[in-house]
Amino acid sequence: MRPHLLLSVLSATALLAQSSTTADPRTFWDNLFRNGQVSFNKEASRLLQYAVSGRKPGSAIDLGMGEGRNAVFLASKGWQVTGVDFSAEAVKQAKSRATAAHVTIDAVVQNLDAYELGRTKWDLIALFHMHAWFHESRLNVPRILVEALKPGGLLVIEGYAGDKGDYQTNELLRSFASLKIVHYEDVRDEADWAPGEKSRIVRFIAEKPDLNKAP
Numbered sequence: 001m002r003p004h005l006l007l008s009v010l011s012a013t014a015l016l017a018q019s020s021t022t023a024d025p026r027t028f029w030d031n032l033f034r035n036g037q038v039s040f041n042k043e044a045s046r047l048l049q050y051a052v053s054g055r056k057p058g059s060a061i062d063l064g065m066g067e068g069r070n071a072v073f074l075a076s077k078g079w080q081v082t083g084v085d086f087s088a089e090a091v092k093q094a095k096s097r098a099t100a101a102h103v104t105i106d107a108v109v110q111n112l113d114a115y116e117l118g119r120t121k122w123d124l125i126a127l128f129h130m131h132a133w134f135h136e137s138r139l140n141v142p143r144i145l146v147e148a149l150k151p152g153g154l155l156v157i158e159g160y161a162g163d164k165g166d167y168q169t170n171e172l173l174r175s176f177a178s179l180k181i182v183h184y185e186d187v188r189d190e191a192d193w194a195p196g197e198k199s200r201i202v203r204f205i206a207e208k209p210d211l212n213k214a215p
Helices: 012-021 025-035 046-052 069-076 088-100 131-136 141-148 171-175
Strands: 059-063 080-085 105-109 122-128 149-160 180-191 194-207
Touching: 025 088, 046 069, 046 122, 046 149, 046 180, 046 194, 059 069, 069 080, 069 088, 069 105, 069 122, 080 088, 088 105, 122 141, 131 149, 141 149, 171 180, 171 194
Parallel strands: 059 080, 059 122, 080 105, 122 149
Antiparallel strands: 149 194, 180 194
């Protein structure tokens, strides 16, 4: 969970410039979360709620979980949840949120490039507003995400679209052509990272085909 934040004292553009030039990005984001300057939706993503509605809980991972709103929501619905973020302060707050909600999550402080996602391990992978990692990672992100999903598993992605560094038109459809597209929209709507403001957003849900399942 990174770019395009609305801050009380920093514009989104200034935030991006500062975070990209700071010598220690972890310290930058730790301080940002610690100071409570981030303005974003504290409730679970509506897209994620829609994606798991009526679905049997399983193993889920939230990559770039921030303060844990989506990870805690999934845990409350019976999912076995791992949340990963490189900000120790964000992970600390996610653990506190889980405790307050009386649920358990496995909260990990780790850079996503260094985290081992595994193969055919997850029933659900969530990637919210992590388009910077998607594009800048040294890894082949689409490939590792697809490989990490179990057959029948869901990939749920939401992020900004259109601008440099954001998801581009139909990019996710091309990147995950091997998956079954369940939901896709490219719209102007209120973003979780910018409540009260219209932004161009891509919302994407896809399922990994289960080749052993009878049609």
